[in-house]
Amino acid sequence: MNLLEGKKGIIFGALNDMSIAWKTAETCHRMGADIVLTNAPVAMRMGEIHKLAEQCGNAPVIPADATSVEDLKALFEGAMDHFGGKVDFVLHSIGMSPNVRKGKHYTGLNYNYLEKTLDVSAISLHKTLQTAMELDAISEWGSVVGLSYIAAQRTFPDYGDMADAKSLLESIARSFGYHYGVKNKVRINTISQSPTVTTAGSGVKGFDEFVSYSEAMSPLGNADGQACADYCATLFSDLTRYVTMQNLFHDGGFSHTGVSMEVISKFAKEEGA
Numbered sequence: 001m002n003l004l005e006g007k008k009g010i011i012f013g014a015l016n017d018m019s020i021a022w023k024t025a026e027t028c029h030r031m032g033a034d035i036v037l038t039n040a041p042v043a044m045r046m047g048e049i050h051k052l053a054e055q056c057g058n059a060p061v062i063p064a065d066a067t068s069v070e071d072l073k074a075l076f077e078g079a080m081d082h083f084g085g086k087v088d089f090v091l092h093s094i095g096m097s098p099n100v101r102k103g104k105h106y107t108g109l110n111y112n113y114l115e116k117t118l119d120v121s122a123i124s125l126h127k128t129l130q131t132a133m134e135l136d137a138i139s140e141w142g143s144v145v146g147l148s149y150i151a152a153q154r155t156f157p158d159y160g161d162m163a164d165a166k167s168l169l170e171s172i173a174r175s176f177g178y179h180y181g182v183k184n185k186v187r188i189n190t191i192s193q194s195p196t197v198t199t200a201g202s203g204v205k206g207f208d209e210f211v212s213y214s215e216a217m218s219p220l221g222n223a224d225g226q227a228c229a230d231y232c233a234t235l236f237s238d239l240t241r242y243v244t245m246q247n248l249f250h251d252g253g254f255s256h257t258g259v260s261m262e263v264i265s266k267f268a269k270e271e272g273a
């Protein structure tokens with residue numbers, strides 16, 4: 001399927017082959033896109049991204065800390081050099097909370113860590129968009145996608161300050177989506193993805209139980225990383241040109257299910273026992 005033939009995109013956040021960004025890069029390449037890969041310089045020490053680059057037609061890898069405007073500027077300039085023109089799509093697949101990593105409870109946050117959480121996981125989207133706009137780096141009808149989680153709308157106690165980061169991420173997508181739409185018809189959306197087994201996902205306490213709960217609550221079951229990659233590809237394509245400023249649930253129906261028979265029957269068994 002050549003849905004992305006001729007498109008040029010930057011993909012942030014491919015750490016290893018479990019990463020949603022990794023699967024999205026493979027999928028976009030398979031669908032005909034030309035890709036530039038990027039990640040934080042520290043994340044590249046493992047060197048796995050170079051394997052992905054090879055698989056994606058020797059895609060250039062340009063390191064960038066997404067909290068550094070200077071790095072982002074060099075990234076967009078490098079990508080435009082490589083493409084010989086503007087960028088058609090960007091995947092922002094970045095998340096990290098030092099509070100969650102260090103097991104800090106939501107009621108006992110370290111505020112320096114909180115600033116880092118918000119900067120890495122949400123404000124980096126604003127920095128990416130502002131840098132792109134200043135360089136006029138994204139083509140008309142271009143598409144930018146960030147990855148979110150339903151903890152932005154509902155409380156999941158162990159998700160900690162990442163919930164606040166996701167709320168901010170979704171808000172930035174909406175607010176910048178307005179301005180970039182008016183200025184250059186660039187669309188900006190977030191995908192609110194099911195819990196997915198990746199390095200970032202597994203950092204959340206009780207993650208395995210949580211994946212099982214979510215699976216039991218979703219009529220279609222949890223959407224996996226590959227399904228998320230496929231959904232990203234549709235948003236990068238011309239088939240979704242009028243979708244912008246949205247938070248799009250990609251979760252097998254979880255977000256709109258009050259309770260499932262599978263979960264209810266578990267309680268019935270426990271009470272009957």
Ligand SMILES: NC(=O)c1ccc[n+]([C@@H]2O[C@H](COP(=O)([O-])OP(=O)(O)OC[C@H]3O[C@@H](n4cnc5c(N)ncnc54)[C@H](O)[C@@H]3O)[C@@H](O)[C@H]2O)c1
Nearest residue numbers: 013015019020040043066094095147195196198199200201
């Ligand atoms: N895994 C899940 O359950 C799940 C569910 C919903 C949403 N998401 C979101 O999907 C996105 C991708 O996460 P993933 O699950 O594929 O995990 P992942 O750990 O594979 O990816 C997270 C990426 O963020 C990168 N990153 C961290 N700090 C950075 C910085 N300063 N600059 C640039 N990059 C930086 C990491 O290097 C890594 O590649 C995240 O936004 C995450 O919150 C994940």
